Amino acid sequence: MKAYSISENGAQPEVCDLPDPVPVKGEALVRIRACGLNFADLLMIKGKYQETPQAPFILGLEMAGVVEELGPDTDGPAPGTRVAVYSGQGGLAELGCFPASRLVEIPDRMSFEDAAAFQIAYGTSHVALDHRAQMRPGETLLVLGAAGGVGLTAVEIGKLMGATVIACARGADKLQAAKTAGADHLIDAKTQDIRQEVKALGGADVVYDPVGGEQWQAAFRACNPEARLIPIGFASGEVPQIPANHLLVKNLTVLGLYWGGYLKFRPDVLTDSMKTLLGWYDQGRLKPHVSHVLPLERAAEGLELLRSRASTGKVVITP
Template identity: 60%
Template sequence: MTHTSPSNAPHTLARKIRACRVHAFDSPATLEDLSLPSPEEGEVAVAIHAGALNFADTLMCTGKYQDTPKPPFTLGLELAGQITALGPNVTGLSRGQRVAVFAGQGGLASGGNFPTSRCIPIPDGLGYAEAAALQIAYGTSHLALSYKARLQAGERLVVTGAAGGVGLTAVEIGKLMGAEVIAIARGDEKLAIAQKAGADHLIDASAPDIRERIKSLGGADVVYDAVGEPLFEACFRATNPDGRILLIGFAGGNLPNLKPNHMLVKNITAIGFYWGAYLKFNPAPLRASLATLFDWAAEGKIKPHISHRLPLEQFEEGLDLLRTRKATGKVILEP
């Protein structure tokens, strides 16, 4: 790591980093050594202590994610670390400061240069792994439930994939917001994790009567769907009039079968949601949401569930945990 100094003046940075690189979508990602250049204007250099894996990383490897960069690029959407150098005219941040970064790429490495606009100071008492894990998973759920779905206390929230990286945060945040939470996940172990996060009711994803189970509990006011079909159909048919359905992701591999005529009759709203896009066209609600989440984390109201912590060299094992849906919560790679 580059030694820090008390001055905030930019200086030449010359060090090697290790990075998980994608060179072609028909070839596996590789771990390789790179030279880290000096940060440019509006950037800081960060020594990465933790990179959080997301399902999007598995899609980026094959070019199937909506925001996949052009190869070659370094995997890793979110990270946490310590600033080691400042680009020209950077203010408001300092060397040695701990920051979390939603980078979009570059997080699966031992270091990198990132825009200051994407750096969030890490509060005291919050570890690097937890800070890295917090942004996308918690940010997605909080902004989707509070800003888009307008979830109200006392409403009934159904969460599919409730033990996954984002699903588990939806359970936790929904409960914090005062909702009655129905968690859908596969198997007793995953359901127990969702219950520990605050779920009021548990439904196994392999059950043949999911629609009836939800309706027997009073139906869904809000559905947070990170899986797609076949769960979407059951949840949609169990949604109450004037309900809202959040389309978060399609981890099950199949797109939802939307039925506009049924939506019309029941006044159901389907809401597409992509968290990262707000940084480009409307960052204010995203930043406000993250500020709330970091306050909650510092106060101990939320705690990211990390199921695996692996060295950077085991990145392929980490990706496979997401591909096979064996992870519960977040997978963290630590250089």
């Protein structure tokens, strides 16, 4: 099979030929039809992600495809079933063996591209806003990086949950994507003062931040009393330092979120969230935004789109 693999620690990934995998007990063999790219893939290449596998390994955290075979004595979706999988690796290949317990059957109306773009981005935003921040209808949600893979889903889910959504992104094209996703107010991070603009709109009750750096600092200073701030990631490359005295004065709460971490200690949070999200999708209430669909041979180009922030929504690779 073809795969986009890292052969040894420190090496750059490349498309190569590998033996077809064979499922063992507890696994399912999936014919991969689409794989969503994530910022974590870039961190894995550098060996800086919190769960970077030991080389050799195949990149690709989330994918969708068709079950081809179950391992011996394994219960799971029957061969021919359309599924999505979050595995943390192995998605950028034609075939993959994954724990059968992680396979999620996808609705008939859901394309493989949508399914591959769905789990991490929508799951992260829903768990962040619903489970962690417990956001209430009528509150004001500020989304930084609002045109990115997770940012757009936070805008979309925030509106579904009844929030007034302020979207912050860089440039008119990206702001238009956020507006299409349902944002009520738009802030151009290139030209406008985030703190000043948010305060003029009444301040933020919840901050959703996959960016970090200066944008975090501006958002932090535009929070209302009892606001909740959710650091999702640090696409700016700068992990902000949080002044505890300011938390005290405004009664603020910072809520860390690593979506994949729930698999280890509370998988029911992810299961319940995904059930809700797939239901919303089936009702036509969610529409994944995929800006680029590329073949496996162009996986490096897809990752560069993420690195340079040239994409909106998700980039999907089709092995």
